[in-house]
Amino acid sequence: MNISNRYIGKWNFKDDINGRVHILQITKTLNILIDNRELPGKIVHLDEKELLFLDTYGYHLRVDVSEDRPISLFDEADNQVYPVTRCENLGKTEVTKGK
Numbered sequence: 001m002n003i004s005n006r007y008i009g010k011w012n013f014k015d016d017i018n019g020r021v022h023i024l025q026i027t028k029t030l031n032i033l034i035d036n037r038e039l040p041g042k043i044v045h046l047d048e049k050e051l052l053f054l055d056t057y058g059y060h061l062r063v064d065v066s067e068d069r070p071i072s073l074f075d076e077a078d079n080q081v082y083p084v085t086r087c088e089n090l091g092k093t094e095v096t097k098g099k
Helices: none
Strands: 009-015 020-028 031-035 041-046 050-055 058-067 070-076 080-083
Touching: 009 070, 009 080
Parallel strands: none
Antiparallel strands: 009 020, 020 031, 041 050, 050 058, 058 070, 070 080
């Protein structure tokens, strides 16, 4: 399996501070989108356990993988770790726009 394939997809996570559910999307070209907005920046590290993205403000987003699928998102700007699940598992939870 290509290492990048385990990251590709749409994942949801909930911000417990404001109660919003967000969508993290990682494209086949490894672009990072949150709530359908592409984040400017670049991938600075990629292996079988983590994808590390550096945004233009100098903050990192880290996607951690276990059993070939993302399990969490660490946002350095908020100093928060968010568990992630596939969007197909979203159910009836409303997704909000914006971050």
